[in-house]
Amino acid sequence: MDLRELYQEVILDHGKNPRNHKFPEPHNREARGYNPLCGDKITLRLQLDGDTITDVGFIGQGCAISQASCSTMTQAIKGKTLPEVEALFSKFHTMLTSDEGSDDLEALGKLSVFAGVREFPMRVKCATLGWHTLNQALGDAGDEATTE
Amino acid sequence: MSEVSPVSASRRELFDVQSVREDFPALHQEVHGKPLVYLDSAATSLRPQAVIDAVADVYARDCANIHRAVHLLSQRATARFEEAREKVRSFVNAANKSEVVFTRGTTEAINLVAQSWGRAYLREGDEVLVTELEHHSNIVPWQILCQQTGATLVVVPITDRGEVLAEAFEQELSERTRLVALAHVSNALGTVLPVADLIALAHDRGAVVLLDGAQAVSHVDVDVQALDCDFYAFSGHKLYGPTGIGALYAKERLLESMPPYQGGGDMIRSVTFEETTYNDLPYKFEAGTPNIAGAIGLGAAIDYFASFDAQAVHAHERAVLRYATEALEAVPGVRLIGTAPGKVSVLSFLMDAAHPHDIGTIVDSEGVAIRTGHHCAQPVMEHFGIAATARASLGMYNTTGDVDALVAALHKVQEIFG
Numbered sequence: 001m002d003l004r005e006l007y008q009e010v011i012l013d014h015g016k017n018p019r020n021h022k023f024p025e026p027h028n029r030e031a032r033g034y035n036p037l038c039g040d041k042i043t044l045r046l047q048l049d050g051d052t053i054t055d056v057g058f059i060g061q062g063c064a065i066s067q068a069s070c071s072t073m074t075q076a077i078k079g080k081t082l083p084e085v086e087a088l089f090s091k092f093h094t095m096l097t098s099d100e101g102s103d104d105l106e107a108l109g110k111l112s113v114f115a116g117v118r119e120f121p122m123r124v125k126c127a128t129l130g131w132h133t134l135n136q137a138l139g140d141a142g143d144e145a146t147t148e
Numbered sequence: 149m150s151e152v153s154p155v156s157a158s159r160r161e162l163f164d165v166q167s168v169r170e171d172f173p174a175l176h177q178e179v180h181g182k183p184l185v186y187l188d189s190a191a192t193s194l195r196p197q198a199v200i201d202a203v204a205d206v207y208a209r210d211c212a213n214i215h216r217a218v219h220l221l222s223q224r225a226t227a228r229f230e231e232a233r234e235k236v237r238s239f240v241n242a243a244n245k246s247e248v249v250f251t252r253g254t255t256e257a258i259n260l261v262a263q264s265w266g267r268a269y270l271r272e273g274d275e276v277l278v279t280e281l282e283h284h285s286n287i288v289p290w291q292i293l294c295q296q297t298g299a300t301l302v303v304v305p306i307t308d309r310g311e312v313l314a315e316a317f318e319q320e321l322s323e324r325t326r327l328v329a330l331a332h333v334s335n336a337l338g339t340v341l342p343v344a345d346l347i348a349l350a351h352d353r354g355a356v357v358l359l360d361g362a363q364a365v366s367h368v369d370v371d372v373q374a375l376d377c378d379f380y381a382f383s384g385h386k387l388y389g390p391t392g393i394g395a396l397y398a399k400e401r402l403l404e405s406m407p408p409y410q411g412g413g414d415m416i417r418s419v420t421f422e423e424t425t426y427n428d429l430p431y432k433f434e435a436g437t438p439n440i441a442g443a444i445g446l447g448a449a450i451d452y453f454a455s456f457d458a459q460a461v462h463a464h465e466r467a468v469l470r471y472a473t474e475a476l477e478a479v480p481g482v483r484l485i486g487t488a489p490g491k492v493s494v495l496s497f498l499m500d501a502a503h504p505h506d507i508g509t510i511v512d513s514e515g516v517a518i519r520t521g522h523h524c525a526q527p528v529m530e531h532f533g534i535a536a537t538a539r540a541s542l543g544m545y546n547t548t549g550d551v552d553a554l555v556a557a558l559h560k561v562q563e564i565f566g
Contacts, residue, residue: 003513007506007564038505038521039535061535063505064565120509 005116007064015064018071024055033133035125040066044133051082063126065117070130072110082138089131096124163460169545171196182515185553190335190363190494190541191519192385199389202448206441213437215414229440232447236395239450240380241371246429247403249396250443254362255285257381257396260433261358262289264406266327272298275324279304279312280531281334284524286360290329306531310337310486314345325355332364336525337486338494340368347377356402362386367465367492369458372397384442389449393442403429410435461544465493468542472551479558485537496537499558501565504538510564511557
């Protein structure tokens, strides 16, 4: 178990200075995410034009993993279509939860820095909070996403 | 037969933490390649070998149901189960064994009082008084009860040091206060509540008082007669005993006036489809086959604890807490949450550099087990305007060396988060 694998420079940087850490205007989708285990909270807003996410931002507080994951996610999905975003989340999720890890780190780009989280099962929910919230925002309900 | 070995009398006079550590097998392991430093006893304490042996012995030898069969195994199991009840009675100094009800733990004990006493005696407009520092298990059962009865939950605020002041408490008491539910010791902050004063104030207004003793029993003296509390709830697993077992102490006249909590076997005297008569106290409140091995294990934990001079144990823990408080305050960027004078066992803290969850992961990689999160006390977090804390908590086996390991691990946090 190597902590440096978990706390990579990119994660520390995004955890400390999250990108897109403001609400986009205009926006037409919103969801809140909450991890009851550790109290991490985020609110995600985005502008969906057709099936393209043209703008996205979030405000939140929580651990370095959850904030960095949300930050890198907003960068990764801006300008992407819904099928592209869905494919990305699926790859991201596989990287964190499957026994073998990811078979396609390249496709994940910067998101691959979270590969080390797989070794810390208690922290997987921190890394996926933003993504679950995104799913919620893109779904019908637009309600609160929780990791539980 | 593997009776739990009596602990030699000499240990009672001298508290030797190194010999105590020998009794706890879980301490002697490595995690992530480092010696385990266990600082999470407020979540659950470790168990001495005597407790593990007692539980194993029930299953290996006296493996029978209780209060039922005439065969020898059942007689032995019943005798040991009832001996455990006597040990609990003696431990909290209840007047009578019939005032000790075995439960799954503190949570079930509180729910029992809420659903049995509360539903029978609370009416619309009555008030249940709790404090801002309660564990969720001393909040939610009362919320459910209030929804069921139309009673109102009233909250006594805490100070910024995490204290419950008698003046603030008195201010929230009213003629409608029927029940007061208080932590004896706060699990998130370590505050020891001035329960004797608060109980007297509540009794002056005619309210009954329940104490949540989950966090107290291993750190402060408990004497339910001296306290004059009406109900006292605690768990075995925070007293070096098994999980899934705890006890409710209740004054006999209250238990007599209460309807059953659950129906089933063992709690009845006779059953027909027309009518059921209930068993004597405390069996009326113990429906179904109980956690027999757990109760006997709790008895063994009480024996183990009672083999020491409690004042010596408390003094040892206070000394380590003092050392830890000074050591943490000396780490740059660390802020303690909960600074009530006379607090016990718990160090809740924040670090400028990192979120509690990140602190928890990093210190774990150094072998140091602490708790991070809201500690099932979200209103406490809200009071301090935070989402979570890191919490180191002490048991009788902790040393200043454990504290040094935590401090070294916190420096590692700062190294990473810089």
